[in-house]
Amino acid sequence: MASVLVVEDDPVIRAALIEVLTGHGYAVKTAHQGFEALREVTQCPPDIVVLDLGLPDLDGLDVLRMIRGISRVPVLVATARDDDTETIRLLNAGADDYMVKPFSGGQLAARLAAVLRRSGPAEDAVDRQPVVQVGELRIDPRARTAHLAGRELALTRREFDLLAYLAAHADQVMSRKRILAEVWQQPYLEDQTVDVHLSALRKKLGEKASDPRYLHTVRGIGIKLVTSLS
Ligand code: CA
Numbered sequence: 001m002a003s004v005l006v007v008e009d010d011p012v013i014r015a016a017l018i019e020v021l022t023g024h025g026y027a028v029k030t031a032h033q034g035f036e037a038l039r040e041v042t043q044c045p046p047d048i049v050v051l052d053l054g055l056p057d058l059d060g061l062d063v064l065r066m067i068r069g070i071s072r073v074p075v076l077v078a079t080a081r082d083d084d085t086e087t088i089r090l091l092n093a094g095a096d097d098y099m100v101k102p103f104s105g106g107q108l109a110a111r112l113a114a115v116l117r118r119s120g121p122a123e124d125a126v127d128r129q130p131v132v133q134v135g136e137l138r139i140d141p142r143a144r145t146a147h148l149a150g151r152e153l154a155l156t157r158r159e160f161d162l163l164a165y166l167a168a169h170a171d172q173v174m175s176r177k178r179i180l181a182e183v184w185q186q187p188y189l190e191d192q193t194v195d196v197h198l199s200a201l202r203k204k205l206g207e208k209a210s211d212p213r214y215l216h217t218v219r220g221i222g223i224k225l226v227t228s229l230s
Pocket residue numbers: 008009010052053054055
């Protein structure tokens with residue numbers, strides 16, 4: 001499933017874009033402002049970005065240039081202007097394609113698919129993740145294996161994704177909402193979803209919530225994978 005980052009400050013348009021894109025099978029993340037978009041592109045790179053040019057904090061064109069400065073992610077720009085100067089400006093700034101507002105959901109989906117076809121398979125974020133060794137726990141994101149004291153753990157796909165995500169953010173408390181957004185790519189799920197998988201993971205790691213070794217719950221905040229022995 002390809003992931004799309006929608007950068008749009010207007011809540012009505014944003015909701016419409018989420019509906020269209022989700023309906024076409026994309027995993028949708030959103031940013032309301034330019035800085036937020038840049039942070040997303042850096043921390044959790046999407047396969048493609050849909051960028052509205054009129055943002056409250058930064059000029060959309062500057063956001064586009066800044067994205068280009070840090071990433072090769074394809075960017076589809078939504079602009080209100082339809083003229084030659086604008087087209088040239090956008091393409092020169094690094095847009096892969098653009099749409100003039102208002103546009104239909106069908107056009108958006110078709111253009112996204114075309115840009116993704118041209119750009120080829122996105123560089124997989126997993127390929128950049130190093131093996132994490134914490135005490136006796138070893139997590140290899142590329143091989144999708146986790147070992148405890150040399151013994152391979154039998155994890156479900158989600159359990160592994162959760163463990164690898166926490167390992168990639170070791171010693172940081174990750175909120176359940178963020179985990180749902182980035183591991184499940186569905187921020188609207190119940191927090192309990194995370195807890196169910198966390199509990200199963202703990203069992204396989206041979207630890208208890210009341211006496212954790214690796215997976216610590218920080219009450220009211222989130223979960224962290226702890227790398228230092230206590
Ligand atoms: Ca706007």
